[in-house]
Every structure is written in C-alpha cells, then in structure tokens.
Amino acid sequence: MSEPASPYGHSPVTQVGPYRLLRRIGQGGMAEVHEAVVYGGSGFEKRVAIKMLRSELRGRGDLERILIEEARLGARLLHRNLVQVHDLGLDGDVYYVRMDFVDGADLASLIRPGLARGQKPPVELSLLIAEEIAVALDYVHRFCDDAGRPLGLVHRDISPSNILLSRSGEVKLADFGIAKATHLTEITRGNVRKGKYAYMSPEQVENQRLTGASDQFALGVTLMELCLGRRPYDAESVLETMERIRQAAPPELSGLGGELPTIIRRCLARDPNDRYASTEELRREIARLRRYLPLVTCGDLGRWVSQLLQQDQRERALREARGETEPLHEAITQQLSEPRGETQIEDSAVPRERADESETAPHRETPAPGLVSDGDKVIVTLS
Numbered sequence: 562m563s564e565p566a567s568p569y570g571h572s573p574v575t576q577v578g579p580y581r582l583l584r585r586i587g588q589g590g591m592a593e594v595h596e597a598v599v600y601g602g603s604g605f606e607k608r609v610a611i612k613m614l615r616s617e618l619r620g621r622g623d624l625e626r627i628l629i630e631e632a633r634l635g636a637r638l639l640h641r642n643l644v645q646v647h648d649l650g651l652d653g654d655v656y657y658v659r660m661d662f663v664d665g666a667d668l669a670s671l672i673r674p675g676l677a678r679g680q681k682p683p684v685e686l687s688l689l690i691a692e693e694i695a696v697a698l699d700y701v702h703r704f705c706d707d708a709g710r711p712l713g714l715v716h717r718d719i720s721p722s723n724i725l726l727s728r729s730g731e732v733k734l735a736d737f738g739i740a741k742a743t744h745l746t747e748i749t750r751g752n753v754r755k756g757k758y759a760y761m762s763p764e765q766v767e768n769q770r771l772t773g774a775s776d777q778f779a780l781g782v783t784l785m786e787l788c789l790g791r792r793p794y795d796a797e798s799v800l801e802t803m804e805r806i807r808q809a810a811p812p813e814l815s816g817l818g819g820e821l822p823t824i825i826r827r828c829l830a831r832d833p834n835d836r837y838a839s840t841e842e843l844r845r846e847i848a849r850l851r852r853y854l855p856l857v858t859c860g861d862l863g864r865w866v867s868q869l870l871q872q873d874q875r876e877r878a879l880r881e882a883r884g885e886t887e888p889l890h891e892a893i894t895q896q897l898s899e900p901r902g903e904t905q906i907e908d909s910a911v912p913r914e915r916a917d918e919s920e921t922a923p924h925r926e927t928p929a930p931g932l933v934s935d936g937d938k939v940i941v942t943l944s
C-alpha cells in the first residue's frame with residue numbers, strides 16, 4: 562500500500578492490492594468507497610469499487626469485523642438488484658472489499674438538490690425504484706444456507722444512500738454492513754448495530770428482534786420521502802425523532818393518489834404483524850399500482866439518472882466559473898457530509914480487539930451507555 566500525500570481529503574491511500582484508487586465516490590458512517598481500476602495484460606483494464614473503513618476508523622477491530630462480515634455475506638448473495646461483492650483483501654493492515662462499480666449515484670445524492678428546490682422525482686420512477694428494492698429485499702429475506710434453511714436475513718439499513726442507481730437504469734441495494742441473520746448467529750459476530758435513525762422501525766429503535774418487516778418500514782419511509790419530499794417522523798432532535806418512530810402514528814399523506822397512501826401506511830404500521838406478510842406481497846401491491854401510472858422502464862430511469870448527473874455537473878462547472886468553488890478537498894467533504902436523518906446510530910458493546918486478534922492496536926474506549934453527540938454524528942450506546 563502506498564501513501565503519498567493525497568489531493569483529496571482524509572484518505573492518503575492511493576493503491577490497495579492491485580487496485581489503483583481513482584476517486585472517492587462516497588462515504589457513509591463507517592466506510593469510504595472509491596472508484597478504482599485494475600490493469601491486466603494486453604491493455605486489459607477493469608473498473609471496480611473498493612470499500613474500506615474511513616481513515617479515522619481504521620484499526621478499530623469491531624468495525625473491521627463488520628467489514629469482513631459484510632464481505633463474507635455479500636459474496637454469498639447473488640442478485641441483479643444487489644451490489645455484487647467479489648473479494649475481501651488485506652493490504653498492510655487495511656482491509657478492503659472489492660465490489661462491482663455502479664456507474665451512477667446513490668438515490669440520496671441524486672434527489673437532494675431537487676428536493677431542496679421543491680422538485681420531487683416523478684412518482685412513476687419512485688415506484689419503479691421501490692419495486693426493484695422490494696425485489697432485492699424479498700431475495701434477501703428468503704435467503705437460505707447451503708442446507709436450505711432460511712437465515713432470516715434482515716438488511717436493517719434501508720435508506721436512499723444505500724440505494725444505487727446506474728446511468729443504464731439499474732437499481733442496486735448496497736451496504737450489508739449491518740445485515741443480520743436472525744435465525745443463525747454465525748453470519749455476524751459482535752453486536753455492533755448502526756443505522757440511520759430517520760429510517761429505523763419502531764422495533765429497531767426499541768432494540769427488539771427484527772424480521773424482514775423492519776426493512777418494509779424503512780422502505781415505507783424512503784417511499785414517502787421520494788413521493789412527498791419529507792419523512793414521516795422527523796423532529797428537531799434525534800431523541801424526539803426516535804420517540805415519534807416508537808409511536809409510529811399513521812402519517813399525513815395528503816397529495817398522494819390511488820392506493821399509494823394505503824401502501825405507505827401499511828409499511829409504516831407500528832406493529833410488524835400489520836405490515837405486508839412478505840416483501841413479495843408489498844412488491845405486488847406496488848406493481849399493481851404502477852399499472853395505473855404512465856409506463857416507465859429501466860431505460861427511462863437511466864435517462865433520468867444521466868440527466869440529473871449532467872445537471873449536477875453543469876451546476877458545479879458554473880459555480881467554478883463564478884469562482885464559488887472551494888478547494889477540492891473541501892468540496893468533496895461538503896458533498897459527502899450527511900444530511901439530517903442520515904446520521905448513523907450505533908449501539909455497541911463489542912470487544913475492541915482487532916479482527917485478526919493478533920495485534921493490540923490502539924482504540925477508542927467504548928463510551929458508557931447513553932447518547933453521545935459528536936458534531937453531525939450521533940452514537941447511541943445501548944450496551
């Protein structure tokens with residue numbers, strides 16, 4: 562691993578294993594993802610995505626373990642609506658995950674500029690995206706081990722920033738960092754849990770055992786945000802939001818037509834038993850509703866994604882021409898900063914040894930149970 566001074570922000574890493582990092586595409590609460598390239602003989606080259614812990618979190622054994630488990634789980638899951646994981650690598654002491662590169666953007670960064678101007682995505686495209694994610698979730702929820710026993714997998718972190726859209730119209734669910742098998746415990750070790758509080762289900766907020774119905778709730782929040790430009794339970798503070806989620810009062814949905822309010826309300830039912838019996842049932846309801854709307858295909862979605870990305874590029878160029886741009890690393894930091902409700906929540910009572918358990922790297926102490934606010938970041942510890 563080579564570490565020359567980086568022109569772009571925190572991560573000085575420019576190469577891991579055979580992969581040359583080209584640009585940082587995204588950053589979540591735990592990890593950063595880079596577009597990278599690997600070269601082979603006779604002019605062969607292949608773009609990939611490389612995920613590794615954020616530079617300030619590297620060396621934290623508990624988080625390394627999450628990344629390793631994410632890679633192991635991701636390697637077992639094969640579906641057109643999931644970001645495919647190919648490899649887990651170790652370069653020096655940096656773990657990295659190689660994934661398919663999705664040439665587009667995540668849904669959060671795509672819709673954010675429009676929503677700020679009061680422009681919502683076309684409802685027929687929002688429903689297409691929701692249906693594709695429901696297809697992915699149904700696969701995940703039904704996923705079985707080699708002996709055919711369902712693992713009871715729950716993604717637990719459905720939100721627009723984990724939904725990737727490509728310029729060719731693919732919809733892919735990413736980030737299995739906290740996905741958990743509820744029937745078997747071998748898939749995830751430790752009990753670190755994080756999630757974006759605005760999308761959490763009441764049972765997740767209460768730290769109860771989760772089923773696939775919890776992902777339905779998060780998809781309901783996402784669908785409402787796409788269709789109305791607001792989320793159902795957002796409040797001034799994290800604790801207030803969590804309290805409103807705990808109560809999960811039926812949301813006010815005026816302005817939405819047809820069966821859409823019924824679908825969103827059912828996803829947001831407080832009792833998981835009152836949601837759809839399966840994500841497939843939810844998918845069917847979305848598909849049924851889509852028949853009453855203008856037909857849109859993945860081709861239309863791809864054109865919409867490309868248009869938004871071009872518009873974003875033009876606006877950047879304009880700002881640059883007006884001399885309004887910040888130095889590159891600041892622009893990237895700003896672009897990557899998380900909007901309200903995207904803040905990660907983490908509960909953790911995890912041993913802090915390194916993943917390979919052979920070294921004693923320095924680590925942050927586990928805070929006492931409670932709520933710790935660290936600028937934009939909120940960590941709830943429920944140990």
Ligand SMILES: Nc1ncnc2c1ncn2[C@@H]1O[C@H](COP(=O)(O)OP(=O)(O)O)[C@@H](O)[C@H]1O
Binds near residue numbers: 589593660
């Ligand atoms: N395979 C990929 N191709 C392109 N962009 C990606 C890919 N995986 C992740 N990203 C981008 O990186 C961001 C963070 O990745 P994610 O896996 O969600 O990390 P975290 O676990 O920290 O939330 C995503 O929101 C998305 O913008």
Ligand SMILES: [Mg+2]
Binds near residue numbers: 736
């Ligand atoms: Mg994420």
